[in-house]
Amino acid sequence: MDRHAEKLASASRAVYYRVNMKVEAAAGFLLILVCGTVLLSQNNPAPVSDVTIAMSAGATDYCKGQNIHNEQQPDDITLLLRLKLLYQNHRSQTLLVPLGFNFTVRVTTAGQSEPISLRQGGGGASGLDVKTLTAASRPTEGFMSLAAGKDASSKIPDYSVLKFKDSVDDTDFVRIPVVDRSSGIDLRGKSVQIVLTRDYRSALPADLVPKLNDKWKEYGLVWAGVAESETVTFQIPRDPLMRDCRTPPPNVRPQ
Numbered sequence: 001m002d003r004h005a006e007k008l009a010s011a012s013r014a015v016y017y018r019v020n021m022k023v024e025a026a027a028g029f030l031l032i033l034v035c036g037t038v039l040l041s042q043n044n045p046a047p048v049s050d051v052t053i054a055m056s057a058g059a060t061d062y063c064k065g066q067n068i069h070n071e072q073q074p075d076d077i078t079l080l081l082r083l084k085l086l087y088q089n090h091r092s093q094t095l096l097v098p099l100g101f102n103f104t105v106r107v108t109t110a111g112q113s114e115p116i117s118l119r120q121g122g123g124g125a126s127g128l129d130v131k132t133l134t135a136a137s138r139p140t141e142g143f144m145s146l147a148a149g150k151d152a153s154s155k156i157p158d159y160s161v162l163k164f165k166d167s168v169d170d171t172d173f174v175r176i177p178v179v180d181r182s183s184g185i186d187l188r189g190k191s192v193q194i195v196l197t198r199d200y201r202s203a204l205p206a207d208l209v210p211k212l213n214d215k216w217k218e219y220g221l222v223w224a225g226v227a228e229s230e231t232v233t234f235q236i237p238r239d240p241l242m243r244d245c246r247t248p249p250p251n252v253r254p255q
Contacts, residue, residue: 050091051146055196055229058082058171062178063245077179077188077242080249081234083172083196087227089146094220096143096212098128100203105174105196109187116185116192117176122199130208139219144169146223172196178236189238196229 061080066072083105089095102122106115128142139145174194178187204212204224212222243249 049227050089050223050225051095051097051227052088052090053196053198053227053229054086054088055194055232056084057232057234058084060240061249062240062242063247063249064242065245067245072245073181075179075181076177077240078245079176079178079236079240081174081176081194083174083194083232085170085172085196085229087146087169089148091148091221091223093148095146095148095223096139096216096220097146097223098200098203099142099144100128101198101200102202103172103196103198105172105194107174107176108193110191110193116187117174119174122202128203130205133204133208133212137215139216143222145220176236178240187236188240189236191233191235194229194232194234197226198228199226200224201226 059082062077063080064077065074066076067078072078087097100122103120105117105119107117108115128140133140133142176187176192177183177185179185201224204222206224209222209224216222
């Protein structure tokens with residue numbers, strides 16, 4: 001009986017060692033896989049979009065009370081904020097961007113995902129006829145040129161947009177409810193976060209882009225993607241200077 005028990009114990013130890021070795025081998029493989037994934041993610045950071053938009057706040061227009069459409073309460077305050085936009089090309093070649101786009105401007109407060117203001121719209125650029133573009137030997141007036149990196153040179157015709165330090169390529173705006181009694185909003189003395197997105201994919205048929213690139217490669221690369229701004233934080237003063245919302249807004253230029 002003792003000899004038989006010793007054989008059973010020896011067999012059990014052999015099975016345990018084989019199972020344990022398999023577990024250790026699997027754990028080692030998993031560790032190697034995890035480490036390799038970490039190193040790969042460090043050596044290959046998230047790609048940057050071809051085009052981004054540097055955005056900053058411009059002129060402000062605060063108004064109080066009911067507007068001409070009677071859409072606000074007498075104590076409500078609204079901010080019309082101008083936005084200054086500067087396109088940034090991250091490619092190594094000049095980009096030809098169609099002038100038509102769809103856009104979204106989102107305004108949120110800290111810690112909140114739902115926007116307190118959401119402006120959407122846009123459409124294709126006028127004059128971008130497929131037959132006309134297909135027949136054109138060079139870019140038409142329906143495009144703007146984004147020079148590669150810091151290089152402001154381009155073979156695009158005279159209507160191109162050249163990039164210089166502190167230049168402004170475009171402007172936009174957003175309306176922000178500073179005080180809205182109906183929804184309990186009071187942003188005086190607080191900050192908001194603003195993000196703008198411009199989607200150029202609707203401006204050109206997808207199958208037309210490679211054809212234009214083949215014809216216009218001397219002038220640059222036709223780009224019809226999505227450009228997004230960085231998040232801009234804007235501080236609303238506690239006691240902003242306001243006008244009556246029923247009076248016309250001043251003709252102010254972006255600061």
